[in-house]
Amino acid sequence: MKARSSDKHLSKPSDMNTALKIAEDSDGLFSDDDGILPSLKVSLADKVADYLREAIFRGKIAPGEQLREVPLSKVMGISRGPIRDAMNRLEREGLVTIPRNGRTIVARLTQEDFDEVYSLRLGLERVAMQYTIRNATPADLGEMQQIVNVMVEAVNRGISEKDAADLDLHFHDVLYQASCHKRLQSVWADLRPQIYIFLLSRNVADSDFRIQMTRHQEIVDVIRARDEAQALQVIETHLQVAYNRISKTYK
Amino acid sequence: MKARSSDKHLSKPSDMNTALKIAEDSDGLFSDDDGILPSLKVSLADKVADYLREAIFRGKIAPGEQLREVPLSKVMGISRGPIRDAMNRLEREGLVTIPRNGRTIVARLTQEDFDEVYSLRLGLERVAMQYTIRNATPADLGEMQQIVNVMVEAVNRGISEKDAADLDLHFHDVLYQASCHKRLQSVWADLRPQIYIFLLSRNVADSDFRIQMTRHQEIVDVIRARDEAQALQVIETHLQVAYNRISKTYK
DNA sequence: AATACTAAAATTGTTAACAATTGACAGTTG
DNA sequence: CAACTGTCAATTGTTAACAATTTTAGTATT
Known part of the structure; x- marks a missing residue:
């Protein structure tokens, strides 16, 4: 069963696990204390949004990919809340769409x-x-x-x-x-x-x-x-x- | 001390407790199950945003008032998460401003x-x-x-x-x-x-x-x-x- | 009276866990 | 084969608690 799931997993390159790709970059990007002035502290949600936005610009995350809260929170080492906020921010920017089912899909721009x-x-x-x-x-x-x-x-x-x-x-x-x-x-x-x-x-x-x-x-x-x-x-x-x-x- | 706090509280009508005003309206507005089709279920955040938007339109909540998560969650009988989401939605609509300190203030439109x-x-x-x-x-x-x-x-x-x-x-x-x-x-x-x-x-x-x-x-x-x-x-x-x-x- | 400092209260940010919904998959039926 | 049903895993929605930040109140000093 696991082998079959893996086979199906690899059959569509666009379905390559998004979280694995992000794990390559996530060397303390989100959990470090920035050492900047407290009043200028950047929220986790902002950091996540910035990171995801850049990853989308670079093509690291492709149109059509789903951004899942749980895997992302694991590889980023943070809770799901700020990830949700970040994804809402990206939706506002048209970089992702969040249809009725609540899933977050990277937008295909036609x-x-x-x-x-x-x-x-x-x-x-x-x-x-x-x-x-x-x-x-x-x-x-x-x-x-x-x-x-x-x-x-x-x-x-x-x-x-x-x-x-x-x-x-x-x-x-x-x-x-x-x-x-x-x-x-x-x-x-x-x-x-x-x-x-x-x-x-x-x-x-x-x-x-x-x-x-x-x-x-x-x-x-x-x-x-x-x-x-x-x-x-x-x-x-x-x-x-x-x-x-x-x-x-x-x- | 409590009496003094109360005096100061009443000295500015605009500081009248927002949550008390909302408590007047909150007869199960947010915790009831709507009985509508599941696929059309309206999220708590949407309900809260709708309610707050209308309260602002009616003048029930005045420009300059702060919308506080904890009192709102108590009178609405829901957790703070959906309230946060609702307030982010209202910020997007320009009905509230959320300055750097994170507080949510009803916008004064000049x-x-x-x-x-x-x-x-x-x-x-x-x-x-x-x-x-x-x-x-x-x-x-x-x-x-x-x-x-x-x-x-x-x-x-x-x-x-x-x-x-x-x-x-x-x-x-x-x-x-x-x-x-x-x-x-x-x-x-x-x-x-x-x-x-x-x-x-x-x-x-x-x-x-x-x-x-x-x-x-x-x-x-x-x-x-x-x-x-x-x-x-x-x-x-x-x-x-x-x-x-x-x-x-x-x- | 004005200013500075400190502690405590209030408030928001984040987390982990539970609840609800959605999607995937296997089995059955026509 | 297509459509339907049931089950379970995956995923998102929400909650309560803890953490961090901001504001308030009280006191001391000038």
């Missing part, structure tokens, strides 16, 4: 998901631009410009898909920060991980991402000019180009 | 919050309109028209502020439903309770809400016509008028 993510993103970033134009400080603008400079230099030197995605989203992080609109920031925080996944997987398939990197200068310029009508145009174009670029990789 | 909610709402509903125009079925349109008919009739007969708010949001619920855009629906579900609170409190202060009710017919018509450019214009105007109307009540 082309339809992509369409939703980018249409929602456009709706958000239009509002963000309106607020950023109003609220961006010279420091914000300086930070955005710095990121663009790093982008341009990196593209010239040769840049990996991951670094491109990191810089791209970091730029938009600062844009949202500059908007001083807490709710926008919150929705962005929830949407960002899905966008990252799309960028990571789709940049591999599309060599034009480097061209897209350099377009961020337009955004900085139009914010600096505080020109709202132009700003909306620029962000729409920016995201539409990104949308089209990634969309092509689904064909 | 004019700035109002500004954020409505700007975000506009960004979302533009996207929703684009999708609804594409995806609305005759049944969706029929449902929206039915709600508008009820609105018009109710305004003519005389309608309470609460009923107006209920109908208003129900109309937009259907709009989002018709969009077939899951992420939009999810963000709307999180934003909706805050909008409801603004409508409830501000409708009292502004007698023009009845005029606003009747403007929903325009939305139905433009969706029916599948005219996207016009649709964006209509929803912007609709929300701008609503924004202006409520904004005035802050002066």
Whole structure:
């Protein structure tokens, strides 16, 4: 019986035991005392969510895999409570789905998901631009410009898909920060991980991402000019180009 | 010592014991078996969240009050776990804030919050309109028209502020439903309770809400016509008028 | 009166155990 | 073979208790 169970277990690579994979990484990640200031202590749930999120980004945990509380709590050496909280956090970010049966499944992001993510993103970033134009400080603008400079230099030197995605989203992080609109920031925080996944997987398939990197200068310029009508145009174009670029990789 | 504590306790009406207020309502709300199909069984956390959300809407629990797990679990007759989950749910909806110290405080919604909610709402509903125009079925349109008919009739007969708010949001619920855009629906579900609170409190202060009710017919018509450019214009105007109307009540 | 310190109470974070639900599997029936 | 049923293991939901953190109250000092 155990042999049969094992055979079935190995018949689907996507069913490889998630907890075993995580056990490879779990060298005291969760049980150590961080030695940081108590008021900045990071909760176990946050640590677990951060770990799982990264594991999903790296492909260590694949779409369709189920995240089970009990095995995870064993390999992480913590109780199930914080794991539950972490999984609720990941659900909010769209990285997992928790259907009616309560099981937590890593999300498969389809082309339809992509369409939703980018249409929602456009709706958000239009509002963000309106607020950023109003609220961006010279420091914000300086930070955005710095990121663009790093982008341009990196593209010239040769840049990996991951670094491109990191810089791209970091730029938009600062844009949202500059908007001083807490709710926008919150929705962005929830949407960002899905966008990252799309960028990571789709940049591999599309060599034009480097061209897209350099377009961020337009955004900085139009914010600096505080020109709202132009700003909306620029962000729409920016995201539409990104949308089209990634969309092509689904064909 | 106990007498002094009691004196201090009564010195701030907003500090009246939240759990005592909830005890008035908690006649088996949470511990009863619903007798519904098992597959449709509502979790305790959902029940608690629903109850607390309504209590906040009714003003039974006031902005600034702290929701404490232990007293709540005692009066509700359940453990703290589901209460924690419920409070996390309410945080997501912006009804409570959970600062760094972990305490859960019912949110005070300021004019700035109002500004954020409505700007975000506009960004979302533009996207929703684009999708609804594409995806609305005759049944969706029929449902929206039915709600508008009820609105018009109710305004003519005389309608309470609460009923107006209920109908208003129900109309937009259907709009989002018709969009077939899951992420939009999810963000709307999180934003909706805050909008409801603004409508409830501000409708009292502004007698023009009845005029606003009747403007929903325009939305139905433009969706029916599948005219996207016009649709964006209509929803912007609709929300701008609503924004202006409520904004005035802050002066 | 204002500030600082300390201890205790209050509150939240986490854990382990029990309860309830879901899924997998074997056997039976048509 | 497909569909159904029953059993049991797996998994999640909830609870009570312990651990850690934050707040409050009381006292001493300036």
